[in-house]
Amino acid sequence: MALLRRDSLGTGQLLRLVLLHTAWEVGSGQVRYSLPEESKHGTFVGRLAQDLGLEVSELVSRMFRMVSKGRGDYFEVNLQSGVLFVKSPVDREEVCGQSPLCAIDLEVIVDKPLRIFHVEVEIQDINDNAPVFPVSKENLFILESRFSDSRFPLEGASDADIGTNSLLTYTLSPSEHFTVDMRTNDEKSKSLVLVLSKPLDREETPEHNLLLTATDRGKPELTGTVQLVITVLDVNDNAPVFNQSLYKVQLLENAPNGSLVIKLNATDLDEGINKDIIYSVRSVTPLSESSMFSIDSNSGELSVNGKLDFEDTSLHDIQIEATDKNPHPLAGHCNVLVEVLDVNDNAPELAVTSLSLPVPEDAPPGTVVALISVSDRDSGDNGKVTCSIPPDLPFQLVSTFKNYHSLVLAEAVDRERVSEYKILVTARDEGAPSLSASSSILVPIADVNDNAPAFPQPVYTVFVKENNRPGAHLLSVSASDPDVWENAFVSYSVVERSVGEQQPVSSYISVHSESGHIYGLQPFDYEELQALQFQVSARDAGFPSLCGNVTVQLFVLDENDNAPAVSPPGSGRGSPGPELVPLSAGAGHVVGKVRAVDADSGYNAWLRYEVQEAGTAGPFRVGVYSGEISTTRALEETDGPSQILVILVKDHGEPALSATATVSLSLVESPHAVKWDSRQRVGSERPLVDMNVSLTIAICSLSGLFVLVIVVYVGLSCHPGPEVMCGPGKATVVCSSEVGSWSYSQRQSRNLCVWEGTAKNDLMVFSPNFPPSPKIEGNWKQEQLICDGQSL
Incomplete structure (x- = not known):
């Protein structure tokens, strides 16, 4: 810490400042400087950065700043050197008035990390104010009969400085009759008096003109003067006298205007007009408060003549004069010391x-x-x-x-x-x-990026028909982020992985980075890909960025884009040729089977067999769903040696696709042929039946599964909540006469029943792959259907 002083400061004053500085540092722990008032701009105050323990090179980067508390902007810091210097001269009397301690508080603030320092700059008084008398000329009237050592109060001078700079000494121009003396009433009141050292003689000198000089103790000394005009009066030998020379009174600062301070009383031993007394206020200290009090000239009642304010002045010294009514009056004097008591009339101030x-x-x-x-x-x-x-x-x-x-x-x-x-x-x-x-x-x-984007649901499910248009919009996903600005700006992308034979997911679909729209990049083929599961990532633009993922399940729906394919004739026996039918075959005898498959699924792969021209079928019929050719009655010789049937095979798609198969039947009488046909029924017929049974059951099962998935999905979408537990479901009966279009299924058959004789219908029983939810189990109860006019 630096301590500045003028060369004119004495050794004793410098010692006191050093001691004061040491006591301050021990008591407050803050940096304190001392500076004479009226120091010019640029005057060095102290090495502030060094005294605060700060690096000068870091002042700018740490945003060094200084704030002055309510005293004006008098100081500035050089950020290149860390030196505190005077920005504008400080007038101590203007800043602090008569306060014995004048200091300007500064706050020094630095960031990274934030620290606050409190700096106090004490403003030292210099002797820049000369003593001032209230008037330039004072008239005194003194009876020639007054004795030596008589005292006459004078109004002293005031000095705006403090300390030794305001301590005044008085000197009087040479006179054999008068001297001046400073009388001390107590520790708070001093009175300047003119002392009569030698009796006056009006006939010799009726008037005395003296010069009273007030000198302070500053360096250099400053002086002020007043001219004393003393008129010598003829004898009125008793002056008014107060019962005490000093009165002490206490008043609250909120005392209303006109409040009585004290009632004074003075007495005069003379008679007549020399005994009648007039009271007046001679002076009030400080001078700025001279109009604050008034006195009734006849009663001697001293009253408040304004608003007292403890914060401005806490002590008033009032000099009262009592004079008689003689043409050449005599006067008595006393002092009233009014102490103003503080009341809580100022609210706190916040900054x-x-x-x-x-x-x-x-x-x-x-x-x-x-x-x-x-x-x-x-x-x-x-x-x-x-x-x-x-x-x-x-x-x-x-x-x-x-x-x-x-x-x-x-x-x-x-x-x-x-x-x-x-x-x-x-x-x-x-x-x-x-x-x-x-x-x-x-x-x-x-905001900081502390929230990752979140999707409203963990899984998105979408159904897409195969052969879709490349670039078609499939669905949209959306994630929300509770952050703001770039921390909430979400972009979408596909989490890359391989599908099938090392095909990347990005070769099938793409995601728009801003909207979350998902597009198909190529047509889907149900026969190659039935389902595609992938993840979409939502990432915000914060730093560091956060992300969230959601699973998308894409199911490809089959379309009827494959016609039935008929197996080559004779593939069931292992050798080509016509089917041999014994003449002894009765009604319902199975003579052969048409084999066909469809690469599609569900209804699109559910095949129906019928004779293309029903009139040419003769005694034969074909099973609607089994493709088995059987007799409708016993054969006769009139039926001819051979029959050719054109079988139409078509699926249940929309529109339906079809294929034809030509079957040649030969009627023979050989028992061997009949025996061979029997073997065909045992050895060959069963695989044929099993094949169509498996296909039919798969169609029914997977169609039911699709319906179940749709119902569960709609239920979960409408009633979000805890995960729905599924239970076992019941089988659903589907009749051959039932007409409909199945959009999605899996090939999984359950059972096939074929009745001997004149089979009226083909019946399939299947159950879904996934058990239904307990909430919707009632929708999956076995229904009673009427097939071909009969109740099942």
């Missing part, structure tokens, strides 16, 4: 500085948000101030230095929960009644 806003939501507890200074012009308990903020806020006030508080973060904050806080800071003094002041601080919370 909020150095706001560090906005506050990041990841700021740690203890982060300083704002600096708050409080003050109260009252004294004692009336000037003691406490600060508070409302409870249930993630902030607290921490007292730092004198009347300074820091608003700090007490706990973690979350912008998504509360985006800003309005904090009401209340300062309340300890007066009775107490007074308060408040200031509102709006603290916004800055």
Whole structure:
């Protein structure tokens, strides 16, 4: 710490300043400088950065700044050298008035990390004000009969400086009759008196002109003068006398105008007009308060003539004069010392500085948000101030230095929960009644990227018909992020993986990065790919970025784009040739089977067999769904040696696709042929039946599964909640006469029943692959259907 002084300061004064400086550092722990008032611009005050322990090279990067508290902008810091210097001259009398200690408080603030230093610059008084008398000329009237050593009060001079610079000594121009003397009434009141050292003789000298000089003790000394005109009066030998020379009175500063201070009484031993007394206020100290009091000239009642203010002046010294009514009056004098008592008439004052806003939501507890200074012009308990903020806020006030508080973060904050806080800071003094002041601080919370994008559902399911148009829109996904700005800007992408034979997912679908629209890049072929499961990632633009994933299940729906394919004739026996039918075959005898398959699925692969021209079938019929050729009656010789049947095979698609098969039947009488045909029924017929049975059951089973998936999906979409547990379902009966279009199924057969004789219908029983939900189990009860006019 640096200590400045003028060369004119004495050794004793310098020692006192050093001792004062040492006591201050021990008591406050802050940096303190001393500076004479009226120092010119650029005057060196101290090496502030060095004294605060800061690196000069870091002042700019750490945002070094200095704030002056309510005293004006008198100082500045050179950021290149860290030196504190005078920006504008300081007039101590203007800043602090008559206060014995004058100091300017400075706040030094640096960031990274945030630190606050309190610097105090004491302004030393210099002798820049000369003593001043209230008047330039004073008239005195003194009876020639007054004895030696008589004393006459004079109005002294005042000096705006303090300390030794305001200590005055008085000298009188040479005179054999008069001298001046400073009379001390007590520790607070001093009176300047003119002393008669030698009796006067009016006939010899009726008037004396003297020059009274007031000199202060500053360096250099300054002086002020007043001319004393003393008129010598003829004998009125008794002056009024007060019962005491000093009166002490206490008044509250809120005493109303006109309040009685004291009733004075003076007596005069003379008679007549020499005994009648007139009272007047001769002077009031300080001079600026000379009109604050008035006295009734006849009664001697001293009253308040204005508004007292303890904060401006706490002590008034009033000199009262009592004169008789003689043409050449005599006067008596006394002093009234009025002590003004403080009342709590000043509310605290709040000042909020150095706001560090906005506050990041990841700021740690203890982060300083704002600096708050409080003050109260009252004294004692009336000037003691406490600060508070409302409870249930993630902030607290921490007292730092004198009347300074820091608003700090007490706990973690979350912008998504509360985006800003309005904090009401209340300062309340300890007066009775107490007074308060408040200031509102709006603290916004800055967003950080602490929330990953989230999808509203864990899985998206979409059904797409095969042979879709390349680039067609399939579905859209959307994720939300509770953050703001770039932390909430979401972009979408596909999580790459291989499908099938090392084909990447991105070769099948693409996702628009901004909208989340999913497009198919190529036509899907149900016969190659029935289902595709992939993940879509949603990533925000924060730093570091966060992401969330969702699963998309894409099911390819079959379309009727494959016609039935008929197996080559004779493939069931292993050798080509016509089917041999014994003439002895009765009605319902199976003579052969047409084999056909369809690469499609569901209804599109469910085949129906019929004779293309029913009139040419003769005694034969073909099973509608089995493709078995059987007799409708016993064969006769009139039926001819051979028959040719054209069998039409078509699926149930929309539109239906078909194929034809020509079957040649030869009627023979050989028992061997009949025996061979029997073997065909045992050995060859069963695989043929099993094949169509498996296909038919698969169609029914997977069609039921599709219906179940649709019902469950609609149920979950309409009633979101806990995962639905599925239970076992019942089989559903589907008749051969039932007409409909199945959009999706899997090839999984359950059972096939073929009745001997004149089979009226083909019956299939199947159950879904997935058990139904308990909530919708009632929808899956076995239904009674009427097939070919009969109840099943």
